[in-house]
Amino acid sequence: MPHFPQTNDPMLVPQRFPSQFSMQTPGAVGGNLGQDPLGVQSKQLMQGPMVKLTWTFPSLPEEPVQPEIPFELRNPLSPNSVGAQCGENSVYVEVMEDFFGTGQLLMASMVYTPQEYSNGVPIVRSSGAVVSIECHYPRMHNVSSNVLVPTWVPYAATKVAVERLVFSLKLMTDEWLFERPSNQYFLGDIVNIEASVKTYNHVPLRVFVDRCVATVSPDVNSAPRYSFIENNGCLVDAKFTGSSSRYLPRSQIDKVQFQLEAFRFQQANSGLVYITCILKAVPVATATNSEQKACSFSPNGWVSVDESDQVCGCCDSTCS
Template sequence: MGFRAWLSVVLVLFGIGLQIQAKRLPWFYREEQDRSGLSDWSAHSPLQEDHAEESVGDSSLPEPQSTVQEPVRKELKEPAQEPVPLQSKQTLQGPVKQTWRFPKMPEKPKEPEGSIVLREPVPANSVAVRCGEAVVKVEVNQDFFGTGKLIHPSDISLGDCAVTEVDPSDQVLVFEYGLHRCGSKLQVTEDKLVYSFTLIYAPKVLAGIPILRTKGATVDIQCHYRRNHNVSSAAVMPTWVPFAATKAAEEVLVFSLRLMTDDWEFERTSNTYYLGNLLHIEASVIQYNHVPLRVFAHSCVATAVPDWNASPRYSFIEDHGCLVDAKLTGSGSHFLPRVQDDRLRFELEAFRFAQAEGTSIYITCQLVATAAPIDSDHKACSFSDDQWISADGNDEVCRCCESSCGPTRMTRDVSADEQWVSEAVLGPMLIKDAY
């Protein structure tokens, strides 16, 4: 066999191998070749052309088949498994319009429209009197002030006479004594005999509890008899005198110490300040059935706990009304000019104790209400521009602030010149750093 014959055999075998290889390719790969034109390239390759020429003269060999093969499994016209769609057409929707707004800041509590006025206590109808021929009978409701708090029998007396009977079911205390006992006073007029008694309520401090919930009170009681009648033989109709009509000697005073807003219109709802802020403090007294009184702050002490004797402590009002904070520290603390006699306002620059834990301060003041004229014992003086100035316009009474105006007392007292003293506590105030 010549060289040309061997070359023809080799070419034929190579073509057959290409056909067998084409049949082994996946159907979808062959279809991809058909679409991309690779099958045409293989059909017109030089090797196949040579094979075609050699096979023309050889009738025993089968005709060459097209290199474009049908899929082995013609019935599988679609893939065996559908690809999972990423998103169904039914679920495709248009863009959703969303609205966005800036978040609203929380609303601050609104201040009340009018100034805060304490509800005035209403006198309770808690005392009844029956005047007999020779005795007087006084019945006192243990809810003496009408507040629901019962008084103790040992805290009340008729002159120097104690309670004679206690009625626990009706909560009534009974006094029954002769007309000439219990420190009674007899007054004789042209047509009457008048026996006067004094009912005294003086609450005592409980052991180990240094506080009081009520204030002492006195009630005047009188029994009237006509002189043109024989009181020893004729019965006297009982006369019940209500408590409100017989409390002529009772002095009801309500002292308060409050934090106010910067415009002094309302009571401040927050007790938090920063160092350097001004605390607007108002001292006031509410009085009932009394001549007008003027209120003063005789002394004020700041502490880190609600105990004015605790340490550390800072006394910023001394000597019966000298506000010394501005003189000692150079602050802007001062009394405001007085507008009403029953109110006293001052501004105190916020501070904090250096040696105390926490940021809270408490203020305890000795407040005094009196009808006495303004003098060195009753004043409100501020230090400004190297001089002392009075909130009431009389700067002469402030001269003693440079040295000493006398000792002060932090006790409740009623002195000869009719002044009423009370302690008022304010706090806690939280003082934060300014940065």
């Protein structure tokens, strides 16, 4: 750097460069770096922008907002792919190969565990399943956990079972909905009679009218007397008198309904008729036979209200 003499004159300010060196601008004519003895490149003073910048950083596009839509997760429906039929000593089972109803066929096994696909694909498209099948059978006889010493049914057990059976014989209205509030009838009327049994702790029972007799007094052995159901359930009034008396189809298995045309005894002036019937009930599983039946007489012969009419074949003779 050149040496400048020091002075105390306030008007003289030390200069960093000699005055004969003027500032050069990059576009000035005659500017030549080779002519700058000090090798200093001239600079231009930076000034602020003349127009305000409007550029900003780009932002990501906003995703459209999905509107609310009604949606409810549907639970899969049971494909009903297992069927079972219970027998007395065996169970017959059928299982559809499309067990879940998804088109994925299963191996024939009651306990099914899904296996991976071949070629090492570690996925399955079904779940394991175990199907339990139970068969429930009605009891045919009284069952107890205690050992019964005698081989016969004790009288006490029979007595208790009989006491829990409640039989009823009612006069019913024409609609068969209610018990008839009056027991007065006129000749030509139809008497609707319903026999029933309440089972309580017993297995389901079917009730029968074994025999019925009409008398002029409460004594069943008095005379005159008229037996209009006999021979273990044969309603003979239609056969003897040509009436329309008959059994009706069963509305319930523990009830039996029959219609009887009103009548009077020719030699009695009181107009009273007492009807006494013997009822019995047997398990529903027991088939009807000549001793357990309800038969009506028709122009085409005897007709049963339960099963085959063949059980009524003995009504013209002696059933038992």
